[in-house]
Amino acid sequence: MRIIRSFHFQAKKKTKKRILNKDIPKQPDWIVAVPLSKARIQTDWRKGRIGKGLTRVNCKTIKMIHTTESVSSVAELDLLLTSGKHAFAIMWPSNQYRNSNAFFSIGLSNGELDSLDGIESRFIVGRTKSSVAFDLIGKTIFHNNQIVKHYPGHMKEESCLPTLLYMYVDIDRSMLSFGCEKHFWGEALNLRLLGTKVHGFLPVLSACGVTGSVMLFYKGQFD
Secondary structure, three states: OOOOOOOOOOOOOOOOOOOOOOOOOOOOHHHHHOOOOOHHHHOOEEEEEEOOOEEEOOOOEEEEOOOOOOOEEEEEEOOOEOOOEEEEEEEOOOOOOOOOOOEEEEEEOOOOOEEOOHHHHHOOOOOOOOOEEEEOOOOEEEEOOEEEEEOOOOOOOOOOOOOEEEEEEEOOOOEEEEEOOOOEEEEEEEHHHHOOOOOOEOEEEEEEOOOOEEEEEEEEEEO
16 A cells, blocks of 8 residues: 655744844934924024135025135034024035045034144134034044044944934033934033033034035924
């Protein structure tokens, strides 16, 4: 008698592994809750506080008009931050060639507006204890005339920052931080390091290069 044997194979279910990136900090709840403020439309660049190498295009946009790549200039937003939690958007067009001569920084300062010291002049903001800058090219935080950290920490050195960035200033917790559409990058600097003599912070844009434009505008405040 012929015996027919049947074999049953049970396929293993493929399960997707959940990847957790512990290097990416958790975004605070207040950042999501920030409303679009009317102040975003009313805020403009501070009169008399735009460097010679920059020109105002509109209330949100600054254009570079440097005659040489070794000049760096600063423009201040006319908004003094003394309390609360604030959010800003930064537009850095991806079609602009990004190299060491097309330097941008975002920081808090109320110091000099122009510097002609060559390549080191890129760091106008962050040279003193009372100012801090985010070097968008080198991906570092610059404070008190030195690099205090590589930022964001999870990003590779050769990676390029996205076009749209966000700056968060939480004065209640003395925290300056940045992020993009997909990620919150965590604390960039504890604002207490800027010293007790600082009575409020001014959002600042610093640029080096002979061409290009950048936008910095206020999204709103969370109460």
